Amino acid sequence: xxxxxxxxxxxxxxTILSLDHKWYVExxxxxxxxxxxxxxRTKKEKVxxxxxxxxxSVNPQ
Numbered sequence: 001x002x003x004x005x006x007x008x009x010x011x012x013x014x015t016i017l018s019l020d021h022k023w024y025v026e027x028x029x030x031x032x033x034x035x036x037x038x039x040x041r042t043k044k045e046k047v048x049x050x051x052x053x054x055x056x057s058v059n060p061q
Contacts, residue, residue, distance in 0.1 A: 008032045013043075023049045 003009070014027040025047055032040040 003036055003038070004033050005036050006034055021050065023047060 009031050011029045011031075012026060013029050015024055016027075017024045025045055028044045028046065030042050030044060031038050
């Protein structure tokens with residue numbers, strides 16, 4: 001993964017599908033960079049429904 005000089009990068013870590021196949025959860029790692037150095041990292045869970053409705057939950061590290 002290439003580090004940006006200034007900005008952020010997103011990396012999809014994992015996806016878990018529900019047993020009834022109506023929704024799934026994506027686990028994202030978001031890293032913030034300043035002058036090429038990582039200054040902050042956070043993890044985010046996003047619930048996505050197959051019919052198009054979305055929800056999200058943020059878990060600080």
